[in-house]
Amino acid sequence: MVNCNARNRDVISLSKHVAATASPKTSTSTSSSSPSSSTSSFPSSSSSNLSPPPSAVQASPSFVSLPRMVPPNATITLGHKGVPVHELPEEARVRVPLCSARGKVCVAGIKRKLSDGGAKLWQEENAEKTNVGILRPSHDAWGIKKIVFIYCDDFLRRCFEMPWFHDPEWQALLLPVFQALNVAPRMVVRCLLASMPPGIAIPPHHDTGYWVHYSHRIHLPIETDPARIVFRVGPSKDRLQRYDLPEGCLVELNNQAKHSVDNLWDRSRVHLILDYLEKDSIERSILPPGAKLHQTRRSIDLESEHGSRPCPSFLILGAQKSGTTSLYEYLCQHPLVLRARRRETHYLDWRWRREEHLTWEDHRETYLRFFHAALLNENPSCMTGESTPSYLLHSDIVLPRVRKLAPTAKLLVILRCPVARAYSQYQMVTDPEGSVEQKKARGSHWLGKSFEEVVEAEMQDLERHRVHPTMNYQEFKDGYLSSRPLGHGSHSLLGRGLYALQLQPWLEAFGRDQLMVMFMEDMASHNAVQAQLGKVFDFLGLPPHSIIDTHAKNTRAYTPMDERTKARLSAFYAPFNQQLFQILNVHERRWEARE
Ligand SMILES: Nc1ncnc2c1ncn2[C@@H]1O[C@H](COP(=O)(O)OS(=O)(=O)O)[C@@H](OP(=O)(O)O)[C@H]1O
Missing domain, CATH: 2.60.120.10 (Jelly Rolls)
Incomplete structure (x- = not known):
């Protein structure tokens, strides 16, 4: 009954295995394959550094x-x-x-x-x-x-x-x-x-x-x-x-x-x-x-405790282009974290099933298909989660769904200098490289336009909707958010950087005990990543763990932003950022555009 195949040593259930074969993929843009198409694994850490024993090793007679x-x-x-x-x-x-x-x-x-x-x-x-x-x-x-x-x-x-x-x-x-x-x-x-x-x-x-x-x-x-x-x-x-x-x-x-x-x-x-x-x-x-x-390799659970862990246990809500891929991959290196079948499920925004008469139970069932729910059920010391960076922006749609389908999940938000974030989004969306699926998900609306042209159009859009730092979320939602398309990424170049407005409803609904906000710029070195992850593991109730791979994921090389555009955007964001630091009660940070 017990299969001790050495290649499958990372997850051991008394009745089944999940092969620890998939190394985290570093996608260069939003992917959109079906939930069943990706490989799952507990991260490949083992409780001994022995290379997998393919078969019994023979003793050496000369040692006598x-x-x-x-x-x-x-x-x-x-x-x-x-x-x-x-x-x-x-x-x-x-x-x-x-x-x-x-x-x-x-x-x-x-x-x-x-x-x-x-x-x-x-x-x-x-x-x-x-x-x-x-x-x-x-x-x-x-x-x-x-x-x-x-x-x-x-x-x-x-x-x-x-x-x-x-x-x-x-x-x-x-x-x-x-x-x-x-x-x-x-x-x-x-x-x-x-x-x-x-x-x-x-x-x-x-x-x-x-x-x-x-x-x-x-x-x-x-x-x-x-x-x-x-x-x-x-x-x-x-x-x-x-x-x-x-x-x-x-x-x-x-x-x-x-x-x-x-x-x-x-x-x-x-x-x-x-x-x-x-x-x-x-x-x-x-x-x-x-x-x-x-x-599992690192956990032991009693059968009588099955199902005691909510699935998913954490959601990375955003912000888009702010290191969400890295954060997810770092998290999945913890031996008690099991990656979802897909990192970005998008179920709570554009993949939501739209057939009439679907109940919350139907949606729960569909949502759980994105995770290894049955395996987690048996191993409640372990946890899983997803990372869909567009959730932060679309709280009007996503938040009520989180309340119903993952009410106790810990929420993680990682933010980045909004000027740099906007430029990174533009680079991704206009990147000629990518699969057909990726290109569809990115949208074609900015193709052939310079960054400056898109910025100008976005500025006018924000002005038309009278977006300003002290507006309340309802106004932001009615005017700006409700006009955002779902299903592709070529929109809200600047709106996605208005973090205070986006965070407001999440913080009101879940509070700081359930929602952790961090900054991508605080993950600039190996030690800095370890320190940040230490805080995240603690927030999730996971034991401390030193991760091995602290490289930045989902990176892209591109030419620096024009200095005048940078200055224009920095000035635009300054009052919004101030608002953010105030609501988060953190020190103001000097956000540089290419951080
Ligand atoms: N640890 C660390 N330190 C510094 N920078 C980092 C780090 N991790 C990710 N990044 C940068 O984050 C950008 C990718 O963000 P996301 O993974 O959230 O993008 S996405 O929304 O999922 O497409 C992408 O930015 P650009 O390279 O400017 O496009 C990454 O380089």
Whole structure:
């Protein structure tokens, strides 16, 4: 039942997989394919940096002759686990302890229990009935069997105590181990027996994930032959040192250091492996036998909690050409964020089904088709959302639909200097490159016109509708918004930059607790993107995560704007911008036209 195909390791549900194959596309304009046409994936982060194990790796016989060392009496602190050891500068790297002897315990009882229980103890089908089934994707793929007592998700949001942990016989065998380490049971977040078959190798790797930084990793060899089992750890992949891990010896491993195992014995190596925190700060649940868990690479959810996450959980409303694509792609790098089937659904504006007699339920059903709703239903620790940059402008149409179909979704708005935004829109809409679909979505109204000509026409349009900074939203809507076409992007060149007017209804309806406003100019560097995303993850209730790809998406090269036009537009926008900073209660920013 459990498919541990290594290529599909990022999303693991006990019953299905979503292949993590699609890398985010950087479209250069509005796309408009059908919801089913794009590939979905959880982002391809994994809880270990191991390259996908295509099949079991063979142990290397030559390693048997490597010199053997004894784990030293070192102290591994969490400070030693802040970053992967091989990423530290050389001077620091060589000083980090890699493993440490933590005492001895008698393992005769555990050995006896394993031998009495026989093969059945290790069988997944048995665990699923009398204990609880858990996936460890890489290890499962290597054929490493397990008996799980305690397990937590990668973000240390919750910890599950399995029925077998509460079995009096197992308790009598496990608690003395915790005591020998001076660790209270509530501090243990993972505890399992792992059986590694003969001839198998776990290649050099270091563990990754939030939990690694906050936990100590202990190995207790139960069945082993140090002469034939080559355990190596080192400051880097090419400087691994072999250590003996004899039966009954508690050894702490710095799992941020590269380590590997080659089993050249003719029997399975069995270790008790546990991870403990320094504080018992994590929520714990005691699971009944046969409880069903649903896992992704980083999350674990109980079947009984299915459907507890609203779908979608977030909407990026706009503004168009203000970094919405980047923001969405950055967000989707969080391991708990699942991209929608399409990034820009447009369902709440021009894709809205117009047949008569459709109920809100019908619309909900249609809207959900743009997301992996069923998968999210099973994995409520994860979330999804969409990004349709035209929603901000069309609040008259979109807002009532959001209220009905996504009333609790967190709303994100990213803004950019309106002068630069307008020029970027003009460049996109008049770009000769693009697919037929993209060109249709962009509209042809500005083709053959200079930027200055379009600006002039827009200025007249705004004047005709008497648009001014202190007007209220109703007037803006009745006069200006209602005259905007839907279905193509060649309109509102300047109107889309009147952010205060557009934001007003959204803020009134949802408030700042549900709506976050940010600025594209605050994402100008790798560190700046990380900082902004930190705030967004927090706003969405996601655990912190460092994203890898912070490059700007959906970029376009074009010649600079004429200085006089720039000055004209800057002057035009100045009072509107002032209004914006006032309603957002933020410092005035000097918006440069090409930011
Ligand atoms: N991180 C970061 N830093 C600086 N600039 C950035 C960043 N991310 C996106 N961009 C610029 O945003 C423009 C694309 O915005 P959108 O993705 O919202 O466009 S769209 O409405 O979805 O078509 C596009 O602007 P132009 O290149 O001027 O067209 C991108 O270059």
